Amino acid sequence: MAKEYLDHSKQDFFQQIFQVVMLVPKGRVTSYGAIAKYLGAARSSRVVGYAMSSSHQVVPPVPAHRVVNRIGCLTGRGHFSPPESMAERLMEEGIPVIDNQIQDFEKYFWDPAAEL
DNA sequence: ATGCTGACGTCGC
């Protein structure tokens, strides 16, 4: 089970994360933990965030702005340029964001494990 | 080459 995920290369793990994030539908958001769980690494939720850090050099561009922590807070906004672009982009997609906090987060939440 | 830090989440006490 858990060994199966070890079957993939470590770098593949990052690719898996990017893949899932790219699959996030427009107007929907997901959390780091949800992706980690979907990949079978619930305890590696951090790695998902680190992967986002690397997402800038990945092509096609990864919609990292659709990925937030489990509370729906735009924790990674500081990695955008400018940081406001993250919240602005979400609002542009129809997602209400106030003070770096997504309103009705669970309403817009997109669970890969449930949708895929 | 080694060590620390960094976009989180879960478990334990």
Added chain:
DNA sequence: CGCGACGCCAGCA
């Protein structure tokens, strides 16, 4: 019920 510590991976000094 509240706080602390651990796990995971990669990039950088």
